[in-house]
Amino acid sequence: MAELSLVVGLGNPGAQYARTRHNAGFRVADEIVRRQSADYQAWQNLGEYAKIRLAGKDVLVAKPFTYMNESGRLVSSLARFFKIPAQNILVCFDDVSLGVGHIRLRPSGSAGGQKGMKSVIEQLGTQNIARLRVGIGPKPAPFDLADFVLSNFSKADETLLAPALENAANAVESWLKDGLEKTMTRFNG
Template structure:
């Protein structure tokens, strides 16, 4: 079976370690563990093809900036004929504390503009997602400035643990399904 695993973030070294790039961080972590090699995808990002638990999985990191992520996701999904129910999107969530994960089968974008773009481009909310906690946002901090800020060094152990758990959750998703992954990590 084929799957598309997309990580959302912003391209460029200036955004590499920002909170908003948590989705890219998950994919980079998974790619290292799974021996993936990145290749260009139609001037819209980079992708890799790996085998995980007997499934053919296309990893994708859009280079279209967060708000246009859906263009790259829908392009690759259409090209390889991967239906939305076989897509899983990883992205940051300011409402979850650093180190926390939430997996859902479907739902709204919850204010996350990259996920909103994916939903619009694929034409459905029936898309699995893995949200990675980047919060909490300080009360008087501007949201845009917060998500585009780097994680503080004090959060490094929590972030590393979250990335390890995220890859483990993805492996369970591909091997045993979303219910098992949700039961284990939510």
């Protein structure tokens, strides 16, 4: 069996969260799956995944059904079952420290306060997991952080987000094809 890669979009399940800032990772995953005209299938009550072929590689694109702070359960379950090493995993999630419309890739590091990424790191037992952060900020001063990330994007922000989601999907394809270093050079500027 060919070596698989795993791309995970983080977010919260349910219609009430679908368009919130915290679901930027889900929206990246959905953009990738939409481009491939693929369908998701459920995985052990932990989430869903679509198996696609992208950049000449077999890839699972997944979204947790658990809430954000339990995202690692799906990631570790898929990684164990399909024998996907940490270096073949890319996690996509929202980042309040990046402006709306910006994306940034990193090869590793701490969760930086992102509870979904913290769960992934804890479940996999390593910080050496590539991540693609999608800007949703900055948070306005009067907002509580939790209220902000669970708020919907304004129409103006949606206009900025749309090309960022396309760009993020392109970055995932580049990561698979050209590796992380070249992709960071191309997309982090």
